[in-house]
Amino acid sequence: MNKFALALALAATAAANPLSSASAAPTPCETVLKDLRAAEATAKLSDADKNKVSELETKGIERCNADDDKRADDFFAQAMKVLGK
Template sequence: MKNLLLGPVLIVVPVGVVAVGYATLDPASAPTATVAAPTLGDMTPFRTITTDVQTIAATGDLNAAQTRSTDLETAWNDAQSTLWPHDPTAWGNVDGAIDDALTALRAKAPDPAQVDATLASLPTTLADPPGTGAAGGVVQSVSRIATTDANGRPLPCEVMLDQFRTTLAGATLADADRATIDTLQAKGTERCNADDDARADDFFA
């Protein structure tokens, strides 16, 4: 979620970077998508923080609720590399629910009803990350490389950059193409590391 939380529009910047890069790479060199395991594991730490945020928001102190929600963002970010490989789609479901709550809390003028609604749905998603039904979206791909999960949610930027580097390492490119891709990779990595969605959106506009 590192690159999904800070802007009102949920966009994974390196997906755009990788999409451009993959267009010039040899599709035969592309790695396959990770096979998902059934569950993410113990969601208790995230449920605990979510309950705290709900309790604070219920008092009407949305500034304090936003402050506490940063702990949820940090904990989720830190656990991404461990949780995502277990079940990318389930991870995306929780990631999206957290994004919705953070976006509501971080609005210029937070709507208490929207904050309450997003916080109310988050525990349900944490209790059942895969959801009760089959994935309803379509996996998006570029040159046979998955760029989203089965619900159409963009993959984490770290995952996309890892695939990008793996594909680039085995590709045969003209010098001009490699220079272009190296530049895109560097800028995508910078945005991913900085968690700077707003400026990254402008960069790729």
């Protein structure tokens, strides 16, 4: 196969499968929220950390309700970090 044919084959493959692992859709925010709440249930946190997690969870839920899964997941990830997960 010459270089031109190989380039065409690669372009056709990329066009047929536009989602790569680098640009895949974020995890559904409902799933991440479920994981966050499970982690919260067993966490031993100070009052300040509880408030921070609650604030981040609220912001995440707001973005989740607006169908902005990427930003919701970011807020939930920050809350998980506070939880030590």
